[in-house]
Amino acid sequence: MKNRFNHFFIAAVLLSLTACYYDHEEILYGAGSNQPCTDSVGTVSYAQKVVPILRTSCYGCHSGSFPSGNQLMGTYAADKAMAQSGKLYGTISHAGGYSPMPKGGAKLSNCQIATIKKWIDGGMLNN
Ligand code: HEC
Structure with missing residues (x-):
């Protein structure tokens, strides 16, 4: 025993x-996130660059029938709507007034944040 x-x-x-x-x-x-993004972000494709980041860090809680906080992600329309509201960038950049995301996890790296910002600034194309 x-x-x-x-x-x-x-x-x-x-x-x-x-x-x-x-x-x-x-x-x-x-959380190597404190390091500045020194890589060139390059051309940002929603499907090839943005979705993989969101799938890894966000969709687990924010997709399906009962998304956390009632914040739906996981489709182009939903991701774009969140981006347009300012909440996507606000939460991942840990800006004041937003709940920092991913919840309970490490902040996205600066290159991941820069990639998403470039997609938003470029008009949130479905490319
Ligand atoms: C472990 C689960 C979990 C993960 C992973 C997660 N979230 Fe959240 N999220 C929540 C919960 C729970 C809430 C509601 C409570 C709150 O706002 O803190 C929320 C709220 C939000 C809100 C509304 C907050 C506000 O200030 O308006 C947004 C936008 C959001 N999440 C985006 C994201 C994004 C983008 C990611 C990926 C980078 C992400 N979440 C990852 C659980 C999660």
Whole structure:
């Protein structure tokens, strides 16, 4: 019995170590957000550049029948409407007066934010 408990304990410790390592990666790559975006953002395509960012960081909570905060995303029309309202950029740039998004997660990197801003400034094309 004691032995089994030890195994369980070791497994739990290993799992928590893995979890820490993973968090660490998120800090390195996700919240590397304090670094300025030095890459050129290039041509921004909604489908190829914007959607993958939103899918990874937002759609999980904001799509489907019961989107969090009643804020629907996940289709071109919905994403464009959020962008037009100013809420998309306000929330991802952590601007005052907006709830910072992604909720409970690391801020998007500056290059991701710059990509989305370029899409918005370019007229939110469905390209
Ligand atoms: C873990 C779930 C979760 C994720 C991921 C998430 N959100 Fe939210 N979001 C919420 C909840 C819950 C609310 C309502 C409560 C609030 O406003 O904080 C909300 C509210 C919002 C609002 C309204 C806030 C306001 O100030 O008007 C917007 C806009 C929004 N989210 C956009 C986004 C965007 C863009 C992303 C991706 C970068 C994102 N969310 C990621 C859960 C999430």
